[in-house]
Amino acid sequence: MRIVGGKVIVCSPGRNFVTVKLETEDGIYGLGDATLNGRELAVASYLGDHVLPLLEGRDARRIEDIWQFLYKGAYWRRGPVTMTAIAAVDAALWDIKGKALGVPVYQLLGGASRDAVLVYGHASGGTIDETVDAVGRYVAAGYHAVRAQCSVPGLTDTYGVGRGDHYEPAVRTQLHEPRWSSTRYLNFVPSLFERLRAVFGPDLHLLHDVHHRLTPIEAGRLGRALEPHHLFWMEDPTPAENQESFRLIRQHTTTPIAVGEVFNSIFDCHRLIEDESIDYIRTTVVHAGGISHLRKIASLAELHHVRTGSHGATDLSPVCLAAALHVDLSVHNFGIQEYMPHAADTDRVFPHAYRFEGGVMYPGDTPGLGVDIDEELAATFPYQRAYLPVARLTDGTVHDW
Ligand code: GCO
């Protein structure tokens, strides 16, 4: 089954997405998400200028071989641009294999290990009262797990606090540089979760994203302060270039720790996993080398009591979400999947078989990934340059985002 063509589709139905479409000699095609928020065109060029010409004529059935060919063959390894490009090709090949064999991808990955995929939604508010209301709306919609973020008094534009229930961090106009204070944040956040627990009781899973903003010892303090409110996880407590940092957090708190949405390979997290200094690994299909590589990370994690918790913000396209759901359903050590519904225009451009129902998701049984792209409609939404905000401390120093 030779690959006879491929293209990169860049569109912006609500936000920017980069999608790879690979075509085979028998007319079957596969899709892969290649979106790297704020740096989209770099991946589009990597794929269109350098990768797709190499795929012409190769056997689409040899997924692992093509993965190794693109990874080892480039000489330049890892990094977000390379690994996102490889991920897109990998997902498209799994999509093709599923379609060729007439089965959904999760069946190729060992079949379902569970009935459905537990997901968490994003609640946020400008005040604690607003955040309580937002969490309440998710509970009413059937969610069993909710991430809660709240504006920090004295700071404008706190990370993760959206307008309405749809949060989109990338800004299409000028670059945004909001100010940040870890002191104010640390003094405030425990009161948010004290209130949420008092209102919603012990059974609702509550999550929180720190977005890499604290030092390890500050993160230890936050984790300890949140212990009475038993969070499902504290996400990205500190930047993770230095994997050893997490040992210190671990020594100070029993609050479960999740990290990994910016990781690109198993080499970014193997020490964290082997040291058992985290509880959830958040790597996902599009930024960590595709379905093939994500499964290897999940297998390593399984040995060390670490469960998966894949990134699933709106900048990961429906093609990535579909692929993630197939992995989630099949791996034994699945933990939870992040789910932010996409804009209506995004869903129209990417019709899909996956569905949300009662706090869980199902990838569906359509052969392959179960997601398509309406190329004509996509062409009516041209790319629009957009950037993530850059955080600065109150004195103007650039801070971790
Ligand atoms: C999350 C993330 C997102 C990211 C965004 C970056 O937990 O969902 O932190 O909000 O900021 O996906 O591209």
Ligand code: MG
């Ligand atoms: Mg996050």
